[in-house]
Amino acid sequence: MGGVNVPPFERFYEEHRGVVLGMLAKRLGRERAEDAFQETFFRALRAYPKLRDGRNLRAWVLTIAANVATDEHRRTKLWSGVEVADLETVDERPGYAELRELTADLPPTERAAVVLRYGYDLDYARIGAVLGSSTEAARQAASSGVRRLRRKELS
Amino acid sequence: MSVSEDLDTRFREAAAAAGLIDAAFDLADTPIGTLLVAATDRGLCQISFDPDRGLDELSRKVGTRVLRVPRKLDPARRELDEYFEGRRTEFDLPLDIARVAEFNRVVLDELALVPYGQVTTYGALAAKVGRPRAARAVGVVMNRNPIPIVLPCHRVIGASGSLTGYGGGLHRKQALLELEGALLPSSN
Numbered sequence: 553m554g555g556v557n558v559p560p561f562e563r564f565y566e567e568h569r570g571v572v573l574g575m576l577a578k579r580l581g582r583e584r585a586e587d588a589f590q591e592t593f594f595r596a597l598r599a600y601p602k603l604r605d606g607r608n609l610r611a612w613v614l615t616i617a618a619n620v621a622t623d624e625h626r627r628t629k630l631w632s633g634v635e636v637a638d639l640e641t642v643d644e645r646p647g648y649a650e651l652r653e654l655t656a657d658l659p660p661t662e663r664a665a666v667v668l669r670y671g672y673d674l675d676y677a678r679i680g681a682v683l684g685s686s687t688e689a690a691r692q693a694a695s696s697g698v699r700r701l702r703r704k705e706l707s
Numbered sequence: 708m709s710v711s712e713d714l715d716t717r718f719r720e721a722a723a724a725a726g727l728i729d730a731a732f733d734l735a736d737t738p739i740g741t742l743l744v745a746a747t748d749r750g751l752c753q754i755s756f757d758p759d760r761g762l763d764e765l766s767r768k769v770g771t772r773v774l775r776v777p778r779k780l781d782p783a784r785r786e787l788d789e790y791f792e793g794r795r796t797e798f799d800l801p802l803d804i805a806r807v808a809e810f811n812r813v814v815l816d817e818l819a820l821v822p823y824g825q826v827t828t829y830g831a832l833a834a835k836v837g838r839p840r841a842a843r844a845v846g847v848v849m850n851r852n853p854i855p856i857v858l859p860c861h862r863v864i865g866a867s868g869s870l871t872g873y874g875g876g877l878h879r880k881q882a883l884l885e886l887e888g889a890l891l892p893s894s895n
Contacts, residue, residue: 558771559766559771560762560763560765560766560773561728561766561771561772561773561774562732562762562773562774562775563762565774569710569715570708570709570710571708573708573709573710573714577708589710589714589718590714590717590718590721593722594721594725594727597722597727597728597772598727600771600772601770601771601772603771
């Protein structure tokens with residue numbers, strides 16, 4: 553039932569939530585900090601029963617928050633890489649603009665997978681990395697997006 | 708940086724919904740003071756007259772992941788309100804007393820049958836569970852009752868008619884019995 557001096561989670565959360573949100577807001581901006589805040593305390597909850605020592609919980613939770621912020625940065629960086637390519641190559645790839653319109657009604661993940669595959673010719677491993685999923689999941693997203701487009705064309 | 712009420716509520720409810728907590732609790736304002744009321748997924752598991760100590764006890768008992776999630780205690784708070792307003796004479800809440808020792812559980816099950824507005828004695832309760840000489844042991848079980856009020860240990864008094872004792876203090880026992888009409892105000 554928890555280690556020595558490990559306080560009830562409620563007290564831990566009440567004591568450190570402000571500093572965690574402040575740190576995340578500095579790293580990610582106020583809006584994105586809210587999701588990261590939840591993720592931080594979810595991770596803390598998952599790890600809490602294994603805590604053996606109730607000291608330095610502030611350092612512990614700030615480390616978790618820093619990891620969440622880093623993950624969040626990594627995700628956005630991949631996305632913003634795509635955005636940059638979008639702007640730079642839009643003139644050279646008129647097909648892309650067309651694809652963008654054609655896929656407007658697809659679910660976001662399928663749309664991204666279709667556009668990246670057929671608009672940018674990215675391989676599935678790379679698309680998976682961008683979407684934060686596996687290569688296979690990226691392949692499936694693209695193929696179900698294409699199927700959906702075909703059905704739309706027929707109807 | 709202060710956490711908005713909205714973000715705070717979202718986190719608490721999502722944590723409970725995701726099954727990441729051992730128990731949810733809330734505070735309930737009643738005429739006999741602020742109570743800590745706690746429940747696991749199986750049911751109500753604790754009511755404490757001293758919320759601070761109650762929180763530590765809850766954490767030791769069910770696990771450290773205890774979080775205030777008011778919505779999870781809505782039914783319990785509502786029934787307690789009705790009870791204190793005199794509109795409810797029986798509680799209809801699932802209880803979780805899985806962590807209670809066997810003898811204690813048998814005694815608490817029997818205690819649950821003592822009707823609203825009536826009193827019994829430690830000895831009579833002991834006899835009911837087939838241990839007529841165990842009045843003192845029954846007293847200990849009452850003292851450790853994890854869910855007072857709902858499991859009505861306030862309805863158990865000494866053979867001489869004295870209130871004897873109560874985990875929440877005798878003034879609370881007296882107030883509860885007066886509320887139920889089992890005692891005339893300040894008759895003891």
